[in-house]
Amino acid sequence: MKSALIASTSTIHGSDYLEYLMDTLKTHFSHTEEILFIPYARPSGISYDNYTSLVKTAFSKIDKTVSGLHAYDNPVDAINNAKGIFTGGGNTFVLVNQLYKNNVLLPLKAVIESGTPYLGTSAGSNICGLTMNTTNDMPIVYPPSFKTLGIVPFNINPHYLDPIEGSTHMGETRETRIKEFHKFNTQPVIGLREGSWIEVKGKSIILRGQLNARIFFYNKAPYEIKPNTDLSFLK
Amino acid sequence: MKSALIASTSTIHGSDYLEYLMDTLKTHFSHTEEILFIPYARPSGISYDNYTSLVKTAFSKIDKTVSGLHAYDNPVDAINNAKGIFTGGGNTFVLVNQLYKNNVLLPLKAVIESGTPYLGTSAGSNICGLTMNTTNDMPIVYPPSFKTLGIVPFNINPHYLDPIEGSTHMGETRETRIKEFHKFNTQPVIGLREGSWIEVKGKSIILRGQLNARIFFYNKAPYEIKPNTDLSFLK
Numbered sequence: 003m004k005s006a007l008i009a010s011t012s013t014i015h016g017s018d019y020l021e022y023l024m025d026t027l028k029t030h031f032s033h034t035e036e037i038l039f040i041p042y043a044r045p046s047g048i049s050y051d052n053y054t055s056l057v058k059t060a061f062s063k064i065d066k067t068v069s070g071l072h073a074y075d076n077p078v079d080a081i082n083n084a085k086g087i088f089t090g091g092g093n094t095f096v097l098v099n100q101l102y103k104n105n106v107l108l109p110l111k112a113v114i115e116s117g118t119p120y121l122g123t124s125a126g127s128n129i130c131g132l133t134m135n136t137t138n139d140m141p142i143v144y145p146p147s148f149k150t151l152g153i154v155p156f157n158i159n160p161h162y163l164d165p166i167e168g169s170t171h172m173g174e175t176r177e178t179r180i181k182e183f184h185k186f187n188t189q190p191v192i193g194l195r196e197g198s199w200i201e202v203k204g205k206s207i208i209l210r211g212q213l214n215a216r217i218f219f220y221n222k223a224p225y226e227i228k229p230n231t232d233l234s235f236l237k
Numbered sequence: 238m239k240s241a242l243i244a245s246t247s248t249i250h251g252s253d254y255l256e257y258l259m260d261t262l263k264t265h266f267s268h269t270e271e272i273l274f275i276p277y278a279r280p281s282g283i284s285y286d287n288y289t290s291l292v293k294t295a296f297s298k299i300d301k302t303v304s305g306l307h308a309y310d311n312p313v314d315a316i317n318n319a320k321g322i323f324t325g326g327g328n329t330f331v332l333v334n335q336l337y338k339n340n341v342l343l344p345l346k347a348v349i350e351s352g353t354p355y356l357g358t359s360a361g362s363n364i365c366g367l368t369m370n371t372t373n374d375m376p377i378v379y380p381p382s383f384k385t386l387g388i389v390p391f392n393i394n395p396h397y398l399d400p401i402e403g404s405t406h407m408g409e410t411r412e413t414r415i416k417e418f419h420k421f422n423t424q425p426v427i428g429l430r431e432g433s434w435i436e437v438k439g440k441s442i443i444l445r446g447q448l449n450a451r452i453f454f455y456n457k458a459p460y461e462i463k464p465n466t467d468l469s470f471l472k
Contacts (some may be wrong), residue, residue, distance in 0.1 A: 015405035044414060047420030093417055095376075127291060133378050140414040141330075142370050142421050144383045161408040165403075170250035172431055173396040179375040182328055185282030188375050196407055 005030070006153055008130045008159040009199035012091050012123035020060045020123075022197065026210075028064045029121055034085030040110075041115060042070045042100035043125040050061045056138035071106070081109045084118055087164045089122025091160075094137040098129060111206025120153070124160050127194070131157040136183055136191050138176075141160055148187065154207055155189070155237040162193030180218045190236045191218040193209060200233065207233040240265070240354045241388055243365045244434035245395040247326050247358035255295045255358075259319035262446075265354055269320030272296055275306045278327025278360040279320045284405075284428065292325060306341070316344045319353055326359025326395075329372040332382040335366060342381040346386045355388070359395050371418055371426050373411075389435065389442055390424070390472040396417040397428030397451060415453045425471045435468065442468040467468070 007023070014022050031037060041053040054070035061068050065183055066086075073161050074080035081087070087110070089097070101107040114120045122130050128137050130153040134145075138161055165175040174182070192209075193216035194200070199210045209215050214226040217236065227233075242265055249257050266272060276288040288290040289305035296303050301321075309315035316322070322345070324332070349355045356432050357365050363372045365388040369380075375395055400410040409417070409461070427444075428451035429435070436443045444450050449461040452471065462468075 011407045015407065015409055042419075044420070045409075047417050091250065096417075096421070135375070135379075136375065138408060140371065140373070140409075141383060141415075142418040143374055144370075148376060148379045148438060161406065163406060163408065171248065171396065171398060172246045172248055173373060174280075174375075179377075182279075182282050182331075183375060183377040185279070186331070 003117050004115060004132065004153070004202055005117060006114055006202040007121045007199050008154065008158065008194075009121070010125045010127065010162065010194035011196040014197050018060070019056060023199070024064060026199075027121065030121065031064075031086045031187060033094075033119070035066055036084075037066050037068045037072060037086045037088050037226065038080060038084035039068050040089040040126070042071070042085065043090060043094065043097035045090070045092035050123040053090065058089065060068075077104045077106050078109045081106055081113055084113065086119045086134075087113070088121040089123075089126030089129065091126055093142060094125040094128045094134050094139045095141050095143050095145055097125045098134055098148070098150065099143045101129070102146045107151070111153070114151065114153055116234075127158055127160050130154055132189050133157060133187075135187060135222040136180060153202060154233075157187075157189050157191045158181075159191055159193045162195045177216075177224060180224075184218065184220045188220040190220070192216070192233070192236065193218065198229075205234070207236070209233055238352050238439040239350060239388070239437055240352060241349055241365065241437040242356045242434050243362040243429075243437065244356070244358045244391065245362065245397065245429035246431040249432050253295070254291060255437075258434070259299060260304065261434075262356065263331055265356065266299075266301060266321045268354070270301055271319075271335070272301050272303045272321045272323050273306060273319035274303050274314060275322065275324040275332075276330065276338070277306070278325060278332035280325070280327035280349065287329075288325065292323065312339045312341050313344045316348055319348065321354045322348070323354075323356040324358075324361030324364065326361055327371050328377060329360040329363045329374045330376050330378050330380055332360045333369055334378050336364070337381045342386070345411065347387070349388055362393055362395050365389055367424050368392060368422075371415060372423060388437060389468075390422050391420075392422075392426045394426055394428045397430045412451075412459060415459075419453065419455045423455040425455070427451070427468070427471065428453065433464075440469070442471070444468055
């Protein structure tokens with residue numbers, strides 16, 4: 003049974019890395035002591051080893067060991083043999099580029115579909131949508147495609163940000179950007195605020211956390227939904 | 238002689254479209270009464286016709302007529318025959334995609350290099366850099382390449398935004414994003430604040446407007462430069 007957590011962010015303000023999710027992760031990864039970590043998104047360009055160390059420290063609090071995908075000679079075998087997988091945040095373009103270059107995108111999709119528990123945060127959540135066209139990241143590398151895993155039948159905008167009241171900045175708000183997306187694409191988008199996550203269990207897709215999320219349908223006005231809303235209408 | 242204005246934004250807060258640049262544009266386009274407008278970036282997804290109307294109204298204040306590139310059967314001929322060219326803002330991915338699809342990227346580069354006066358704002362400025370890898374826009378379409386015009390030998394980040402003091406948002410600051418860019422690319426980047434523009438005249442490249450700009454070199458700490466600084470060191 004498909005089992006995935008798709009979180010807006012790894013870290014909420016004033017709290018440690020993954021701390022707000024730890025109780026949820028204890029249950030989510032209860033069937034394994036080992037987590038395979040995909041460090042490809044390299045936040046601030048840190049090395050795979052340093053990124054993996056940070057994740058090791060966090061998961062040690064719930065007695066999990068962590069290995070980095072970069073450390074395996076055959077990353078496809080590593081994905082296929084994993085008992086639990088976490089893809090961390092960083093730059094979605096860099097992440098997707100590496101997933102394609104190492105030919106692990108399709109194997110990753112296959113194991114998640116067949117039940118390997120998965121956690122994504124930020125860029126690692128973006129890739130759970132149909133495409134990465136709704137990332138907030140800067141396009142610092144050119145990936146072979148913007149198509150991603152499609153673990154859910156819509157697109158994700160993590161770190162969703164409401165317009166800043168009284169701002170004099172002329173750059174587009176997040177809402178304007180997603181509306182522009184819908185001039186060229188038709189799939190729905192969920193704006194996930196920091197502290198929210200999506201829980202996928204088999205065919206069930208539920209919004210979790212304490213915050214509302216914002217829903218963007220093609221040709222419809224955006225609107226808010228409450229925590230614990232069933233997201234199966236979103237397709 | 239190359240003659241280009243590369244502006245951070247079309248509009249500054251509390252002022253009309255292009256208003257802050259009008260005196261400069263009167264001189265810049267003094268040798269022609271006709272401006273060819275490239276509407277491909279479609280801000281908020283507006284139609285080419287509506288976008289061109291908006292630009293017509295603005296340029297009528299300095300007695301210029303405006304035609305939209307989309308209205309020509311042969312866009313390459315239109316570029317080659319133009320006496321002055323303006324590329325407006327919107328979404329850089331959409332703009333670059335259309336420039337490639339209509340085979341006008343190289344002709345546009347050629348006429349600017351050979352002296353057709355050019356104005357770019359926002360997305361229309363982004364394309365004057367070596368690549369569009371430092372755009373702020375959402376990747377709502379997948380262009381054939383991120384390579385752009387290279388009118389200047391560096392990259393541009395328009396609408397440059399300083400970190401917001403006291404922000405609790407965990408998304409990356411603009412500075413963090415550009416530093417990540419430099420983990421994968423080596424060309425310098427200029428962060429152009431709204432109200433700044435770059436004036437290219439032959440081999441001279443000068444920062445104009447009232448504001449400082451922020452300079453990012455590969456492997457160096459970013460720093461500020463003052464208005465009227467010669468940017469020829471930036472390569």
